[in-house]
Amino acid sequence: MGFTLIELLVVIAIVGILATIAVVNTGKNPDRDIRLEKDRLTSFLREVQNKALTAEKISPAPTGKVCGFGVKMSGSNVRSYYVSTTNLNADCSSKVAESGTDYADVFMPRTSDVSITLNGSSLFFLIPHGEAFLNGASFPATFTIEKSGQTVEVKIRKSGIIE
8 A cells, every 4th residue: 555656756746836836826926016006095095085975074073164085195105184174164175275184094005115106296085076186287196106117007087086
């Protein structure tokens, strides 16, 4: 009841092939990494936009009313913020250029070799319809994600559509 040399060689060859496949699939893959960062950033932007669409309550509550939620760059991090006004009858579209008050949500790339840029100073979603406003550039708002010479873009249209 022993094993022949050929049977042992076949088993060793199969184990070697499986080990090679595992090493190749778990190795660094910059293309996969940059697509993951794009998906994460898109989810983060949709979450900030949803705060504007649902007129999310802020704790502690600011005096007055919240006009909307936005995102701005802070190095390679994307920081969310909100703008409020004490005048309850104010037209909030005049407030979209303000830097606002930092909110709790921050998007940080998973690794330091990823850089993110925005083609304006900030992107703002106005309550209650989630319309987008871009400060310092023209639409579409474009977040450029770069890693190891590869680039992908996340675009936001004036209507609020995130691509």
